[in-house]
Amino acid sequence: RSRGSHRPWLASYAKVVVPVSVAIAVAMTQHLPLRDLLRPDTYSTDARTDMARAALKAIPAGARVETDITLMAHLTSDRTVYWIGGAPGTAPDIVAINLDFGWSRPIQDPVAYAEQLHPEARYQLKHRGGSFVVMER
Incomplete structure (x- = not known):
């Protein structure tokens, strides 16, 4: 439609708008986290990842779990x-927390914290790995 236009500026604009837009988008992504997808170290696991996986394995399928955003x-x-x-x-079956989550007051005793949230239940420590704690009712 722009090629048959009686306005020559519209035809010239239509020819360059897509390549220029793509060039600008590529240039802008160099400063965004998207570039991290190309780095191999993005996909490497560390000890904290392994500890989180171990905490997840300690939580049975079908359980009712109360947790923070880390494992959710x-x-x-x-x-x-x-x-x-x-x-x-x-009272959920499991309370799973990450002690490094950035709590306003650091949690010293995770079991006492779970029982403070749910006074009608008693919890016991099921798994602790690094900063990840899983407690079971």
Whole structure:
């Protein structure tokens, strides 16, 4: 449609707009985290990743779990997941927390913290690996 236009500026604009847009987009992505996808170290695992995986293995499928954002996405496929502190009156089977999450007050005793959230339940430590703690009712 622009090629048959009676406005020559529109035809010249249409010829260069796509290549210029692509060039600008490529130049801008050099400063975004997207470039990290090309680095091999992006896909390497560290000790913290292994500890998180071990914590996930300690949580049985079908369990009702209360957790922070660190493990939440990995638990939703086959467990019922609640945000930590967001399920009052419903004592979950498992409370899983990351002690390095950035709590306003550091958690010294994870079991006492779980029982403070759910006074009607008693929890015991099931797994502890690094900063990841899993407690079972």
